Amino acid sequence: MKVEDITIPTTIATEGMLVKDVFRECVHAQVPAIPYRDRNGELEGRISIRDTLKRSCLPEYMVELAYVLSDKLTCIEDAEAKAREVLCQVVDPYVIPKFYSIKPDSTLLRAIAIMEKNNCSYLFVANEGEYLGVVTRMAVVRWMIEVNENCPSDGVAQN
Amino acid sequence: MIENSHAVSNVVFGLDPFWVSIVLFVSTYLVIISDKVNRAIVAGLGAALMVVLGVLNQEAAISGIDFNTLGLLTGMMVIVAITRRCGVFQFVAIWTAKKVAARPWPILLMLSVVTAVFSALLDNVTTVLLIVPVTLLITGELKVSPYPYLFAEIISSNIGGAATLIGDPPNIMIGSAAGLSFNDFLLNMAPVMPLILAVTLIIIYVIWGRGLTATDEDRERILSFREREAITDIPLLKKSMSVLALVILSFVLAHPLGLEPATIALFGAAILLLLVNIRSRADKQSERVHHIFGEVEWITIFFFVGLFVLVHGIERAGVLEVLAEHMIEFTGGEMAVTSMTIIWSSAIFSAIVDNIPFVATMIPLIKSMAPAFGGSEQLLPLWWSLAMGACLGGNGSLVGASANLIVAGFAERAGHRINFLHFMLVAFPMMLVTVAIASVYVYLRYL
Numbered sequence: 007m008k009v010e011d012i013t014i015p016t017t018i019a020t021e022g023m024l025v026k027d028v029f030r031e032c033v034h035a036q037v038p039a040i041p042y043r044d045r046n047g048e049l050e051g052r053i054s055i056r057d058t059l060k061r062s063c064l065p066e067y068m069v070e071l072a073y074v075l076s077d078k079l080t081c082i083e084d085a086e087a088k089a090r091e092v093l094c095q096v097v098d099p100y101v102i103p104k105f106y107s108i109k110p111d112s113t114l115l116r117a118i119a120i121m122e123k124n125n126c127s128y129l130f131v132a133n134e135g136e137y138l139g140v141v142t143r144m145a146v147v148r149w150m151i152e153v154n155e156n157c158p159s160d161g162v163a164q165n
Numbered sequence: 166m167i168e169n170s171h172a173v174s175n176v177v178f179g180l181d182p183f184w185v186s187i188v189l190f191v192s193t194y195l196v197i198i199s200d201k202v203n204r205a206i207v208a209g210l211g212a213a214l215m216v217v218l219g220v221l222n223q224e225a226a227i228s229g230i231d232f233n234t235l236g237l238l239t240g241m242m243v244i245v246a247i248t249r250r251c252g253v254f255q256f257v258a259i260w261t262a263k264k265v266a267a268r269p270w271p272i273l274l275m276l277s278v279v280t281a282v283f284s285a286l287l288d289n290v291t292t293v294l295l296i297v298p299v300t301l302l303i304t305g306e307l308k309v310s311p312y313p314y315l316f317a318e319i320i321s322s323n324i325g326g327a328a329t330l331i332g333d334p335p336n337i338m339i340g341s342a343a344g345l346s347f348n349d350f351l352l353n354m355a356p357v358m359p360l361i362l363a364v365t366l367i368i369i370y371v372i373w374g375r376g377l378t379a380t381d382e383d384r385e386r387i388l389s390f391r392e393r394e395a396i397t398d399i400p401l402l403k404k405s406m407s408v409l410a411l412v413i414l415s416f417v418l419a420h421p422l423g424l425e426p427a428t429i430a431l432f433g434a435a436i437l438l439l440l441v442n443i444r445s446r447a448d449k450q451s452e453r454v455h456h457i458f459g460e461v462e463w464i465t466i467f468f469f470v471g472l473f474v475l476v477h478g479i480e481r482a483g484v485l486e487v488l489a490e491h492m493i494e495f496t497g498g499e500m501a502v503t504s505m506t507i508i509w510s511s512a513i514f515s516a517i518v519d520n521i522p523f524v525a526t527m528i529p530l531i532k533s534m535a536p537a538f539g540g541s542e543q544l545l546p547l548w549w550s551l552a553m554g555a556c557l558g559g560n561g562s563l564v565g566a567s568a569n570l571i572v573a574g575f576a577e578r579a580g581h582r583i584n585f586l587h588f589m590l591v592a593f594p595m596m597l598v599t600v601a602i603a604s605v606y607v608y609l610r611y612l
Binding site for chain 2: 076079
């Protein structure tokens with residue numbers, strides 16, 4: 007099994023695109039991020055759901071005090087307005103320049119090893135500059151389950 | 166120039182160690198001040214050149230390193246790195262804010278006092294790292310400017326840190342070099358700090374305090390915070406608080422116990438590491454210890470190592486002896502004038518540049534004044550002057566102390582930029598007021 011067999015094709019974010027459209031694509035394809043292409047057509051970085059949320063609505067001090075936060079915060083009361091504000095921004099300030107990619111003919115083991123090495127849950131699949139899609143850890147696990155529907159002694163826990 | 170019998174004669178090309186050490190020392194300090202290269206790298210490079218160029222040999226360089234300072238710093242850093250994980254400091258900060266019914270000015274007062282007390286017992290940088298998130302959350306919900314709060318916390322952390330041996334690195338260095346104990350600092354530095362803190366808070370009240378108001382609805386939000394949830398690990402809380410309390414008690418009893426502060430801090434760190442790891446698997450222990458050691462500020466530790474060697478280089482080359490003679494000449498050998506010169510010059514220097522290199526240089530300089538003042542026992546007023554000037558001087562500007570920069574960085578990332586000049590406009594005169602109070606205290610008590 008190669009990476010290309012479980013690659014999830016997605017669109018590429020471009021300059022001036024709204025956060026809303028990127029999020030919609032991520033939710034539709036069930037991927038945590040999509041790549042970003044600059045005006046010269048180069049893959050310049052990525053837009054990730056986690057990082058965009060962190061930078062737009064989660065100040066450092068809130069993360070630090072996560073357990074202390076109550077249900078009465080101002081930003082919770084205005085949640086809808088805040089969400090609209092974030093979604094209607096252009097994605098350009100949220101581009102992360104660094105991204106990890108893998109070739110389509112790589113093995114799945116290599117893919118999850120690279121994910122582990124870089125502490126991430128997805129890789130962009132590209133072949134000589136041509137973007138093909140995203141491979142996620144979830145997609146690898148989905149494949150593992152699909153090809154091993156039944157355990158040798160189903161219903162008995164294996165040690 | 167003084168003929169120094171200790172100076173090593175094999176300096177490259179037969180150059181005079183006196184001038185080689187001065188050039189090395191001054192150029193290293195200039196690069197440190199420029200802030201272009203990490204200070205640990207610069208100090209390490211300067212120290213290595215002292216040896217490579219022959220001003221010191223390796224044995225002499227190592228003998229210049231004050232391992233008592235390094236041990237105390239490292240031990241306390243390990244203890245703090247473990248203790249802060251239990252969330253008790255954030256609990257205290259939020260609890261005190263709720264105790265004053267979430268009224269804006271009393272919150273500022275309470276957070277300032279909490280910051281000062283924590284800074285005296287931990288270190289300034291850790292303290293502000295724990296208090297600033299609470300402050301930003303509270304001020305955001307109260308819809309008041311965080312600036313007066315952050316300003317007060319910067320000032321309080323440096324004042325609190327000045328009160329004890331372990332509160333601020335300059336005190337650790339001075340304590341180690343002059344043989345001053347935790348109790349010496351407690352009895353000589355701490356008594357004046359509440360007065361200094363009170364005066365600064367009055368000034369802050371006059372400037373900003375009256376404008377701090379919040380609606381009942383906004384205050385209600387603060388009262389809904391779940392401070393108990395801040396404590397994420399109760400067994401860790403018990404272990405770390407017990408060890409921290411024992412370490413502080415041991416500092417107080419250090420003299421009868423016959424223990425040096427570094428021994429106490431490193432022993433406390435080892436006990437706490439043991440307590441948090443004792444029931445874990447070997448691989449888990451290694452991972453946890455590795456993580457805790459990763460939180461030790463090695464940049465600061467290696468910066469100290471480099472500085473100690475650099476200062477030892479100019480000391481052995483006879484430079485500091487010459488400087489001390491000039492200083493005594495300038496002050497006429499008067500203890501009061503020398504003391505006031507030290508307190509004010511260290512305050513001004515510390516406001517502009519990092520106080521650690523300054524104190525590292527001043528320590529041997531003051532030591533070499535001992536013969537002129539009738540022995541090292543007579544130098545006490547000078548040590549207190551140096552400690553007060555260096556610690557309080559850190560309040561003069563944003564670059565005066567590491568804690569100031571940490572607060573500014575945190576605030577900026579949260580969208581509240583602290584302008585350098587705007588800060589200095591109030592902080593510098595306020596620092597002068599605090600140093601004036603400290604000068605009167607030193608004069609009345611010791612001169």
